[in-house]
Amino acid sequence: MKKLLLFLYTFSIIHFGISQILKQPIPDKLVVLTFDDAPASHYSVVAPLLKEFDFGATFYVCEFPPNSKDSTLYMNWRQIQSLHKMGFEVANHTHTHANVSKLSQNDFNSQLGYIEDKCDSLAIPKPINFAYPGYGLNAEALEFLAGLNYKTARAGGSRAYDPLADHPYLIPSWATDETNKEDIIDAFDQATNGKIVVLTIHGVPDLEHPWVNTPPELFKEYLKLLKENDFQVISINDLENYINFSEAKEKIKPDFTKNLSN
Numbered sequence: 017m018k019k020l021l022l023f024l025y026t027f028s029i030i031h032f033g034i035s036q037i038l039k040q041p042i043p044d045k046l047v048v049l050t051f052d053d054a055p056a057s058h059y060s061v062v063a064p065l066l067k068e069f070d071f072g073a074t075f076y077v078c079e080f081p082p083n084s085k086d087s088t089l090y091m092n093w094r095q096i097q098s099l100h101k102m103g104f105e106v107a108n109h110t111h112t113h114a115n116v117s118k119l120s121q122n123d124f125n126s127q128l129g130y131i132e133d134k135c136d137s138l139a140i141p142k143p144i145n146f147a148y149p150g151y152g153l154n155a156e157a158l159e160f161l162a163g164l165n166y167k168t169a170r171a172g173g174s175r176a177y178d179p180l181a182d183h184p185y186l187i188p189s190w191a192t193d194e195t196n197k198e199d200i201i202d203a204f205d206q207a208t209n210g211k212i213v214v215l216t217i218h219g220v221p222d223l224e225h226p227w228v229n230t231p232p233e234l235f236k237e238y239l240k241l242l243k244e245n246d247f248q249v250i251s252i253n254d255l256e257n258y259i260n261f262s263e264a265k266e267k268i269k270p271d272f273t274k275n276l277s278n
Contacts, residue, residue: 036263037180039256045207045247048177048214048255049073050170050189052109052147053080055219056088059095061232062220063102069239071249075099076109076147076170077131089223097138105251106135108143108166115152116160124160145169145252147216158185158270167261168252173274176203176211183270184261187252189214192230192238200238204247212255 049066051058054077066073077096091099100106110116111130119127132142144167148157151172161169162185173188182188190196190203192215200215207213218228220235242249255261 037260037267038258039260040258042179042210042212042258043248044209045204045245046212046258047204047207047242047247047249048212048252049217049249050107050147050214050252051075051217052149053113053218053222053225054078054091054096054109055080055222055224056091056095057220057222057232059091059099062217062235063099063104065232065236065239066104067102069243069249071239071242072104072251072254073249074105074107074145074252076107076145078109078113078149079111080113093134093138097140100138100140105145105253106140106143107145107147107252108132109147110149113149115150116148116157117152117154119157121156121160121163124157125164128164147171153186155270155272158183161185162265167256170214170216170252172216174199174203175274176206177214178211179255179259179264180210181268181271183268184259184264186270186272186274187214188274189216191216191218191228192235193227194229194231194234197234197237201241204242204245207247214252 058075080090096106108128108131110127114127116124135142146161146166147170153171168187169185170187170189174190175188177187190200192200203213217230220230220232222229
């Protein structure tokens with residue numbers, strides 16, 4: 017009898033915790049599209065296609081130091097403002113695409129504060145979501161994000177996001193490139209049983225960083241596949257309709273043993 021009571025007590029605690037993390041059940045076929053580094057193609061190619069398919073998305077912006085002297089390879093802030101006006105989320109990717117695992121707290125705050133101030137000057141809502149440049153992270157970075165009241169942070173890992181197991185500052189994702197089409201299509205099948213598929217997409221195309229290039233034809237193929245198969249495609253911020261991130265941060269311990277560097 018004591019064992020049964022202990023089991024029921026433990027089950028009720030676990031169930032209560034889960035019910036507090038999820039505002040409503042996670043539907044199957046839920047996909048989040050995120051875009052990094054603010055290349056010019058996000059404005060000229062990606063945004064028009066997203067509007068055509070009526071999909072949401074998050075753009076993690078920075079002022080990426082170009083390898084060339086051609087600044088037109090990246091969006092300017094008026095174009096970033098236009099993304100906001102089109103209904104997309106503008107989120108934080110640091111000022112200079114900095115590896116935050118190597119930053120002091122002052123430098124970390126400065127890097128994120130620069131993007132926040134730029135957004136404020138253009139009437140773009142203050143970013144509340146973050147993505148680790150180069151997927152570089154450590155335990156301190158999570159503490160710094162908490163101090164700045166960020167809701168989520170996206171990492172790598174090439175696996176589906178489980179809101180009941182993954183800490184909100186360690187949201188995993190798949191990164192697309194021109195060589196991993198089969199992997200990405202297979203990943204979409206993992207958007208089931210309470211799990212969410214998150215993609216990291218760089219330039220479409222990415223002229224300066226060909227190792228993360230996604231050709232426009234391939235990107236459009238992904239969008240058509242998602243549309244034709246009735247996937248719901250949203251931004252990171254839209255996940256708040258399903259997940260109480262404050263409760264998740266309180267109840268889920270960050271797990272750094274999972275592969276978050278791919």
